[in-house]
Amino acid sequence: MKAGVKHLYGAGWEQEKARYEEIRAGFETFFGDSQEARFFSAPGRTEIGGNHTDHNHGRVLAAAINLDVVGMAKTNGLEVIRLKSVEYDRVDEVDITSLAPNQSDYGSRSLIRGICARCKELGYEIGGFDCFTKTRVLKGSGLSSSAAFEILVVTVVSCLFNGGEIDPVTAAMIAQYAENVYFGKPCGLLDQMASSVGGVTAMDFHNPQKPVIEKRELDLAAYGYALCVVDTGGNHADLTDEYAAIPAEMKKAAAFFGREFLRDVDEKEFYQNIKALRAAAGDRAVLRAMHFFDDDRLAAAEAKALEQGDFEGFLRMVRDSGRSSLMRLQNVFASSAPAEQGITLALAVAESLLQGRGACRVHGGGFAGTMQAYVPLDLLDAYREGMEKVFGEGACHVLSVRDVGGVEVEL
Structure with a gap:
């Protein structure tokens, strides 16, 4: 799926220009030419109803919000994913020829490896890419910066290697798998689903493999x-x-x-x-x-x-x-x-x-x-x-x- 910047930010797009320019400059500093690189965005989420009900197959109400993480990415022809975030000094590198959980992984690396592993298990293509990110989703704030990051990575994999064919519900499940199995946090599906689907969404996880998703309006x-x-x-x-x-x-x-x-x-x-x-x-x-x-x-x-x-x-x-x-x-x-x-x-x-x-x-x-x-x-x-x-x-x-x-x- 694609969206224009005015659709994402409305009148606030003028205030976002500096961030996009910083991301492009950062990409070029760490990874070289950005001519064929593409921008991607994933939102944080706000929980509206259903506090800690999703992990016991309950019902929730949530919404994607205007605070997002943005990344610039392009394929690198390698079997390595390299990701640099403005917020961290390190460049995370993940060798995608070995996708088993790795005890030396932490944070972003474990999530990236888990996402790639699950994508491959589900029959999707994966490949090496370079990505530079900057976020407005406050870390540790309850707006789910981790889910936004996970959905960003799934979106990059979907668009760069699968023609954008990973649907939002599947993307959320892939992200949750990475957080549960590779990061070790037993979260439910609320955060990833809200970030992936967008809008105000009522979700019923009685059957988490086939969640019932219904949009709502909230003006x-x-x-x-x-x-x-x-x-x-x-x-x-x-x-x-x-x-x-x-x-x-x-x-x-x-x-x-x-x-x-x-x-x-x-x-x-x-x-x-x-x-x-x-x-x-x-x-x-x-x-x-x-x-x-x-x-x-x-x-x-x-x-x-x-x-x-x-x-x-x-x-x-x-x-x-x-x-x-x-x-x-x-x-x-x-x-x-x-x-x-x-x-x-x-x-x-x-x-x-x-x-x-x-x-x-x-x-x-x-x-x-x-x-x-x-x-x-x-x-x-x-x-x-x-x-x-x-x-x-x-x-x-x-x-x-x-x-x-x-x-x-x-x-």
């Missing part, structure tokens, strides 16, 4: 609202164990009922057996399972509310979801660092600034990073000022929804 300006995320300053990149504990405990609760995933557990049977489940799995596993049942249901109800134009009902459900994450999912701060509670503080400050209007909730994986709020436009300036007094200038980001996922960019 916040028409309702008099803005969508904001606040970067609380905490980086969640090193909190894999905290994230991993959530699906592990949910699956431990499911296993008590002879199931692998909570989506397949009868909710009534669950509530009838809480006492025995506490003894078998622990209180936090019980609470996190309770969160799954409610947030899975809320994600579907939020999508229906948007379809019906019931924005006030949608906001009520966002608030309900936020309370469940705070109280039962317990992903607003890391148990390994209880003194650092940036997200909890941001939620408390946001509630004060919103004056009973709008809604706010933990955003994405949680533990550190960002919180999300739906802010009435007449409060937006005061909200931004108030949040940035606490978290620093530039901490509050007003997001817009991007209607396409991973694409080749036509200048």
Whole structure:
């Protein structure tokens, strides 16, 4: 798929010129002539509903956003992928003649190798290429910089070697495989799917091999609202164990009922057996399972509310979801660092600034990073000022929804 720069950025394209020029200059510095090189883009994502439900085959609501990672790439005729990001000093090199998981890999290299391995397993062509990238998706912020990077790499492989034939759903599954198997993070499919598909998307992962994907419309300006995320300053990149504990405990609760995933557990049977489940799995596993049942249901109800134009009902459900994450999912701060509670503080400050209007909730994986709020436009300036007094200038980001996922960019 291809998209023009004006389609991707609208009036903001003028502000993007410098980044594209920097990427081209960087490519030429590290890899030489850029004449046949092509630009690619993949967006970050914002989770709207379904906090930590995807990895237990639940339902979610998410959107691609206007913050993206952009790369310039071209084939190099070698059996090596070389990738340089502005944000890192190193050039990552991956020998694609050997695609088994490599213990010496870390970060980007492990993801690139995993993507190539999965593409080859699925019958797609792979090859060597050079790529230079620069991102606006805040790392460790909950906007899923990792998924954006993964979708960018899949898009490059698709366009350079497969005529752009890797469809968005397959691209998301390839990216998730790389993160699960090669990077070691047991994520669900929400992040990659939202980045790959684009727009506002309701997703049902009851059968994760054939997810049900439905687009929704969300024109916040028409309702008099803005969508904001606040970067609380905490980086969640090193909190894999905290994230991993959530699906592990949910699956431990499911296993008590002879199931692998909570989506397949009868909710009534669950509530009838809480006492025995506490003894078998622990209180936090019980609470996190309770969160799954409610947030899975809320994600579907939020999508229906948007379809019906019931924005006030949608906001009520966002608030309900936020309370469940705070109280039962317990992903607003890391148990390994209880003194650092940036997200909890941001939620408390946001509630004060919103004056009973709008809604706010933990955003994405949680533990550190960002919180999300739906802010009435007449409060937006005061909200931004108030949040940035606490978290620093530039901490509050007003997001817009991007209607396409991973694409080749036509200048």
